[in-house]
Amino acid sequence: MVNAEITSDDLALVAASMDGLAPGARVVAAMSGGVDSSVVATLMKRLGFDVIGITLQLYDQGASAGRKGACCAGQDIRDARRVAEQISIPHYVLDYESRFRETVIDAFADSYLRGETPIPCVACNERIKFGDLASAARDLGASALVTGHYVGWRRETTGPALYRAADADRDQSYFLFSTPRNELEFVRFPLGGLSKIAVRRLAEQASLAVADKADSQDICFVAGGRYSDVIARLRPGAAEPGEIVDVEGRHLGDHQGILNFTVGQRRGLGIAARDPLYVVALEPQSRRVVVGPREMLLTHRIEIDDVNWLGHKPVDEFIADGGRLHARVRSSAPPRPARLLRDGGRIAVELDSADYGVARGQACVLYADVSEGARMLGGGWIGQAVSLGEAARQRSQARNAQAVCEAEQGLRTLG
Numbered sequence: 001m002v003n004a005e006i007t008s009d010d011l012a013l014v015a016a017s018m019d020g021l022a023p024g025a026r027v028v029a030a031m032s033g034g035v036d037s038s039v040v041a042t043l044m045k046r047l048g049f050d051v052i053g054i055t056l057q058l059y060d061q062g063a064s065a066g067r068k069g070a071c072c073a074g075q076d077i078r079d080a081r082r083v084a085e086q087i088s089i090p091h092y093v094l095d096y097e098s099r100f101r102e103t104v105i106d107a108f109a110d111s112y113l114r115g116e117t118p119i120p121c122v123a124c125n126e127r128i129k130f131g132d133l134a135s136a137a138r139d140l141g142a143s144a145l146v147t148g149h150y151v152g153w154r155r156e157t158t159g160p161a162l163y164r165a166a167d168a169d170r171d172q173s174y175f176l177f178s179t180p181r182n183e184l185e186f187v188r189f190p191l192g193g194l195s196k197i198a199v200r201r202l203a204e205q206a207s208l209a210v211a212d213k214a215d216s217q218d219i220c221f222v223a224g225g226r227y228s229d230v231i232a233r234l235r236p237g238a239a240e241p242g243e244i245v246d247v248e249g250r251h252l253g254d255h256q257g258i259l260n261f262t263v264g265q266r267r268g269l270g271i272a273a274r275d276p277l278y279v280v281a282l283e284p285q286s287r288r289v290v291v292g293p294r295e296m297l298l299t300h301r302i303e304i305d306d307v308n309w310l311g312h313k314p315v316d317e318f319i320a321d322g323g324r325l326h327a328r329v330r331s332s333a334p335p336r337p338a339r340l341l342r343d344g345g346r347i348a349v350e351l352d353s354a355d356y357g358v359a360r361g362q363a364c365v366l367y368a369d370v371s372e373g374a375r376m377l378g379g380g381w382i383g384q385a386v387s388l389g390e391a392a393r394q395r396s397q398a399r400n401a402q403a404v405c406e407a408e409q410g411l412r413t414l415g
Helices: 008-016 035-046 075-086 097-113 120-139 196-205 227-234 315-320 388-414
Strands: 026-030 050-057 091-095 144-146 152-156 159-163 242-246 251-255 278-283 288-292 299-309 324-328 336-343 346-355 363-367 376-387
Touching: 008 035, 026 035, 026 120, 035 050, 035 075, 035 144, 035 196, 050 075, 050 120, 075 091, 097 120, 097 227, 120 144, 159 376, 278 388, 288 388, 315 336, 376 388
Parallel strands: 026 050, 026 144, 050 091, 242 288
Antiparallel strands: 152 159, 242 251, 278 288, 299 346, 299 376, 324 336, 324 363, 336 346, 363 376
């Protein structure tokens, strides 16, 4: 246990994230039952705000009531209620199970069946927490919705902006790229300037019931991290067998459903090869899993859809000025130097140096630079990532299509 108290500098950083709110204003704290959101509610009370805690029940409590590392169900709801009682704030539980199932869980399953690698946490933030929950907070007369995410919030001359968190190991900006610009004034992130150690320290200082509680892990509704089990339950019969082929289309083996594979995967392919093979593409229509050596995963160019731009100038003006920025293509990867450009009606990102395992359905998040506290410029969903393997596969398909066309033409000539 850490005995040191949280410092006045820590509290000043938290207060700065609430800039523009009147003293004593009502705020709604999104309380998941974990230590981070519990500390946020405690900090808001300490700063003199009129705090209301809200916990969302998002999925079946019975499936997760005793599972560590979950959130928004079972024990987590009870923990949030206990903390609210400790700090003497009203607390409400809103049942969003059907809404969560429709907009997050079902979308997750359908995305996997399209051969994508989805990130349900981003969809949950965008549609549930900063959509439905923000609306509920306004209905309660709140001036702001505060959450326990680790992301920086600052007021700039052009309006509020988001930044990578001070604690690089806890930074969650990648999962918040889709926060609507028009919600940045209403949604606040008090923990962006704090370290996880400081947050734990404050929880201990306040004797919160969750001070020693483990952080949430994996995807909340996926017990044990087995995505395929969830998808098979939601979409019975979706696990159709198919072929495992190389980039030239040569048959190497068989599989029991593309939902068991993701781009970049190496283990569990079920085929013998002299050199390591990786999944380089998924073909949902033909149910083929395309594999190749690791270098086939190298990707220079990424096309992104549904771009949410949070930069200080319009995106086309930014592109016209050179479009230099840093792009993050996985939550666990550091931002990489890149250039933003427009290709027809689509936004694309060109990486200065190729990256491995860029997958459709993941997010490409954009930053002003590579520093730990860099400004987030927005991001989008990866709609197309042309790796070396994907390019080779497309060339092979084109050659095969041309060969078929020539054969058909020859038969017509003979006829």
